[in-house]
Amino acid sequence: MIKLVRGFKDILPADTALWQHVEALARELLEDFGFYELRIPLLEQTELFSRSIGAGTDIVEKEMYTFTDRGGASLTLRPEATASVVRAYVQHRLYAKDPVWKLYTIGPMFRRERPQKGRYRQFYQINAEVFGVDDPRTDAELILLLMRFMGRLELPDITLQINSLGCPECRPRFKNALESFLTSHSGQLCSDCLRRQDQNPLRLFDCKVPSCKETMQDAPSVLDHLCETCRAHFGSVKESLEGFQVPYQINHGLVRGLDYYTRTTFEVLAESLGAQDAVAGGGRYDGLVKALGGPEQPGVGFAIGLDRLIELLAGRAQVFEKRPHVFIAAIGKRAQSVGFQWLQDLRLQRVRAEIDFENRSLKSQMRRADKLEASYVLIVGDRELDDGIAVLRNMTTKEQEKVPLENIISFVVNRIDTTAVGSR
């Protein structure tokens, strides 16, 4: 048997209804907030990611699916969406028509990590990006949108954490302070942290080793090193969130894994997910558009991890499954051919109808109707055909009524509430 590739997965019919529901809700909300959908390719030039995400990051260094295509170009399956969205914004000069764009995209990303709970090599994200506005209310609005989405899904036990990483003005000052702190405390750090110290010193803030945690409590905070404008910006984000009663925690150790982030960063965490507890994350990236060859335009965005979100919603999938409205139980050859005609006619009227082609006993056909959770069963055999009727049984009330064969389709259509999702 040929099996699927490690770290990849099939999303089976038992779950697709839930995925569709979540995606539809996201589209609805995003479009209410003025976002337009952008569809971008799965494959990009490798350089796009090494330049945006950062050549030294783990993603670029050891997690990308990169290959040389037959023409000799180095291509990469996208490990995230923002780089592609920025590329499209720049390449098509969207900024020339209007510098302000609110774009979203939904689709799979690829990272070759070791699979575990909530971490797959192909995983799905909903991405939203806003270009051309550096007003802190945009940051807040984006977070509000995100939290409304979570609220609409009725997710339990989620927390929002926010932080500011500063800008090219103030970040170097903080980095210096942090570096000298780390150098003087290197004796108390674990081997992982000593390795991270040069590559990505901010990461030390979320090390899980107790001694590191303790040491880092005395480490300098980014928030104490923000310049005047960054401080004001962050203050305004917080103020807006409070104005909309969005509860948040400040986590000065909150870091993004990608180099391009500036100022506001945020993450939505769900404890019940286990080690991979970030359901959504994002932040501002004011230098990225320019770094990718575009004009000096600010940007801010987020990504929602769909796989993890669905995980949180596990068990609710059944609610969104669509059961048949009518099951046609046809006994005998003559009835079978009449029933097959009705089946197609009902579907023309957007009634979900099913039939069994095996010409089995009425008992088996009833059993099948029950298994499919059909709302009604339309019973027809030689007896009914001779009398010019069929029997319509309501499976919940067990009431049966005789239906004349002429106009039978419209009769059934009227009995059924085609707007109802399930049948019970």
Add this chain to the structure above:
RNA sequence: GUGGGUGUAGCUCAGUAGGCAGAGCACCGGGUUGUGGCCCCGGCGGUCGAGGGUUCAAAUCCCUUCACUCACCCCA
């Protein structure tokens, strides 16, 4: 990349002093002539993850390998 746990029927799992591969659920049929769920009876279904070794005999012991899973790491 590093560690731990687990691989037996479609699913959830039993099965060790090595001795005929099991249960529940699911699926199919039946419980008198044309009516579902509950109950009863019967049936279908397995290269015991794969390869090798020890043995008269291996799901069980040994070696190798693969997969899944959780955690580290990393991140949505």
